[in-house]
Amino acid sequence: MTVTDTAPAFFTASTTMKAQVVPTADAIHRLEPLSMDEVTFTSGFWADHQAVNASGIIPHCLAWEEKVGWIENFERARTGTIAGHHAGLWFADSDVYKLIEAMAWEVARVGDTEQGRALEAEIQRLGTLIEAVQDEDGYLNTRYGKPGLEDRYTNFPMGHELYCTGHLIQAAIARLRSGRTADDVIVRTALRNADHVCATFGADGVEAVGGHPEVEVALVELYRATGQRRYLDQAQIFLDRRGHGLLGDFEWGLEYFQDDIPVREEAVARGHAVRALYLMAGAVDAAMERGDGELLDIVRAQYDRTLARRTYLTGGMGSRHEGEAFGDDYELPTDRCYCETCAGIGSIMVAWRLLLATGDVRYADIIERTLYNVVAASPAADGRSFFYANPLQVRVPGEEAMTGELSSRSGTSLRASWFEVSCCPTNIARTLASLAGTSVTRSVESEGRVPEIQVHHLTSMDVRTTVTTAPHGEEHDGAVAPLAFHLRTDYPNDGRIGLVIDEAPAFPVRLAVRIPSWASGAARLDGAVVESATGSGYAIIEGVLIAGEEHILELPMMPRVTYPHPRIDAVRGQIAIERGPLVLCAESVDLPEGVTTEDVELAPSAGPVLDADGRVTVEARVVAPPNDWPYEPESSSGSGNTFALPLVPYYSWGNRGPVTMRVWLPQATS
């Protein structure tokens, strides 16, 4: 099959939408995303992060991928000099593809600007390198199958070939969704690779699955972007095959690969966290597109149970360094938790799909939590170093960062420039670049036939879209009209969010602005048209809107005390302080000389104080270490003078040199 065979199908509805996950018309879904062309972040937290992504993260990733040879791998594979010189681990290609995906979304975001043109040239350069490596039959990998290398498909558990294919496809989808077609070098390479995978691993093909899920989610998106059913079918074949032990034995058990239990029979996320979450994302996608409500309900229940029992306050997932894995229910250690940045992104991938599929605003809440407290926590302020793991407690200060040196993955209190396994930086880059496309949605079926738009990310943005009344309405049956509005806010520093209508149709519409669950019951909405500010998870503005009308949403931003459920042993007797969507933490740099965050406990009944400068503190005192055997016939606690312990947003921690840090703070009972 040649690429051009599929070209006519490219211009499906879901191809024209610049966004991650665009359900087809027939899919199970309640919401669909607005395109990045319709939503623009204008200022504030996420606009700033997108700027750092453009100026820091993306060029940093490109420089490192050149430096460590992951891009050179393609040149060497092409020229036959790769044997003995392959740089990086099995999945090195995938990080080049993820970077291309990030650049593609960034081109989509910034358009025909100097920066956009430079990125486009880079995509073309890399695409040419990559395409030249592709075999006649569509196979593509620098690590296998070339002279002197191992044969292709000889290591399904760890070889990551299908994982690399998945990320190449995701890069192609970013291109397709921003107007490119099969002429594009990334698109045509990915399609040939995807067709090769379908031909090789189809119903009558090799009965195998890849050790690291990713190709499943990518194939469903490729179906959405091309209309070619075979990609969806192939995704389902991979999903059905998994869970039957095809991957063979493994040191940490087949649970690591989610290959011990079929996805339809599983109750909760298990094993390697990123693998588990990518698989769940693929399963939700396939369930939506195949109308498989049963599978959708199963995966939704898995994710809900994972949120209730296996998720950190930050939204982080993955309790174990060993196997980078989920732990048992309620196994949530704060010090040795893994909370890999990519697992946070995987969780957002699942939650975003479930939000679209079900319309349940709770999934937007967990996306916000995870974005602010995992994704934003990983990169340094300049976007040139990263946390791979995101522990909630660091007992021993790390050493000064080795700028320019490769780092191992384990957590310290300092970010690293690059990692041997460097999946996280490029994952952040593609997430930030495409973030506006996962910010605002519209309802597929508007209740009462009033079209509804939902704003999920509370950040300054301009929104310009169109709305359509449902057929069989009375006055404006099937009418299409522009709707434009903008949000202005300093959230999450401030709880005041202004919404101004810029252009509105002559028929009624509903604007639903998400009220985070922590603000439920305390948020206030002032303005002309208010339906409900509590209970639904949204502040609703409904009616015939007038250009210029303004609504003010006030979210309560006093720092608040959060208690763990008593099942969570690791943080029993401790409290965390949250402010808005931000989890706060203490860093030793803010403590008296010689005192670390391991030395403190909160005075009995201490609560957070917000001062006039916006600084949050909490009253603490010092606990002396034990001199000898630390298990005692009487309970003991700290003593002495108390002091005001400053707290900072968790996402900002580790930017002031080596420190100890903790989110959960022990509270003395007497």
Next chain:
Amino acid sequence: MTVTDTAPAFFTASTTMKAQVVPTADAIHRLEPLSMDEVTFTSGFWADHQAVNASGIIPHCLAWEEKVGWIENFERARTGTIAGHHAGLWFADSDVYKLIEAMAWEVARVGDTEQGRALEAEIQRLGTLIEAVQDEDGYLNTRYGKPGLEDRYTNFPMGHELYCTGHLIQAAIARLRSGRTADDVIVRTALRNADHVCATFGADGVEAVGGHPEVEVALVELYRATGQRRYLDQAQIFLDRRGHGLLGDFEWGLEYFQDDIPVREEAVARGHAVRALYLMAGAVDAAMERGDGELLDIVRAQYDRTLARRTYLTGGMGSRHEGEAFGDDYELPTDRCYCETCAGIGSIMVAWRLLLATGDVRYADIIERTLYNVVAASPAADGRSFFYANPLQVRVPGEEAMTGELSSRSGTSLRASWFEVSCCPTNIARTLASLAGTSVTRSVESEGRVPEIQVHHLTSMDVRTTVTTAPHGEEHDGAVAPLAFHLRTDYPNDGRIGLVIDEAPAFPVRLAVRIPSWASGAARLDGAVVESATGSGYAIIEGVLIAGEEHILELPMMPRVTYPHPRIDAVRGQIAIERGPLVLCAESVDLPEGVTTEDVELAPSAGPVLDADGRVTVEARVVAPPNDWPYEPESSSGSGNTFALPLVPYYSWGNRGPVTMRVWLPQATS
């Protein structure tokens, strides 16, 4: 050098003592052990365990080492058929040596009985197999250096060749200390191997250390048993070389091997727990024998800090599965703790040496704690299955044991017959077989020139020894006379310990019976001659003793509540119940149907109750799991009816099928 060169030196003082660790006269030491010929366990907990060792553990280990091919390795290495057929991991030989050591101590214990003769024949059979593999130059390993195998000494980090040498030497020491000489096949093989190591790795030899310490401790003991200084010197060379990165890079850092920091510069046990503790034992041994008080103080401080900050209530050590390692200070998770059985034995090895070196009774306390709650917890009641890891909390019941199948190492709630890494069973076997030789000591310098004997293990035993007055005493200057006494007790089930004098000299002696620290201040001693029952850590019986006189020591055996130091995050807000030397735990099999140990909390202020049948219970209630996001604005706790939760000794857990289990129990505050 041939073996006979060293033969005349064998009959040193320390050769005649059947005991682990017999300091030479010139060594730094305050106490020296009584021989296994002088101390016999007559009944009770440890006598029972020694019987299980003889009837269960030792024959079980032998059968498994045959079954999995670790013994056949020697046959194959001899006949040149080992290439491609080496069974087990790098250190398979060491477990054969540890089993021989266990059998050698057992022969020493049971003497010329049917069982003793059968074991002796087995030792001879294995010794002949082993000796036949030894190279001309003394090198001996089935994994390296034979046709078709890797070359010797090509993998110092993981090859374990010096580790295997260490365990072969330990087996030879057990033989030497029970009267064998260089004629013995184990002794002569070990001496040739030790001499090869000295020749290869001496001051002018290959500058290397083995990845797993063990040879150091063995070489010092070999010096003690033979009087050959070169073994002590070689041990010191290995100790001095370590900590300078000779082992190269490693995934979890050189800390894993204790090769990042020299032992003299280290403050606490770090890295792989068994490695760390074996190294410390070797360092204490070398410091004692070389009169290096500075090194002794350093290692003592390391161990003391390890006890205060990195040790579990059970005496278990090792907080992390990853790297089987110590964690940071106060990083003591109960669920994912490793507490490898061998690390418990390593801790006992260090504590026993420090007890002899310093006379500080606290080291006998930690030995007792670790014996009852780690060593005794590992084997099943029949001695035919074992825990490798000894967690203090198991959240999910394991699956039924696969009798007859190899197990991976990770902890479940069921013991396994054998492991791929099966260091623990043979380590238990040698520890139990030689236990009487680490039970009773004498003072090197008797205070006030009254000779003193210390009883450390509180178990029924017959002791028959001699005592000598110090020179320059008045009446009995330098006199030697028999001293015999026996202890009768049902400890730890009961706190009453009777001590009866069977034979005593005409001059004053001191008998010091250890009072565990938990009983300090509450123990009572009734009898003719009492100096002090509190404060010193010993109940002292001093004077001219009369055959037939009886003393009764009463230890308080009511179950007691133990609180963790507030630094230990993992068990904050929880209590443990101890009774005598036993840590207790709850098992789900004792809970109402459908309730696991994860579902319970203790009612506020609940304390343990001991009923007339000796059953310990504590008042508990059920905590419901969270339905959704488990971090809440209000603290919550369990409710509903309370019930009496039975507690059992931790050492006995997991003998009633798959269960959940926990030692630390959350206590509701309201």
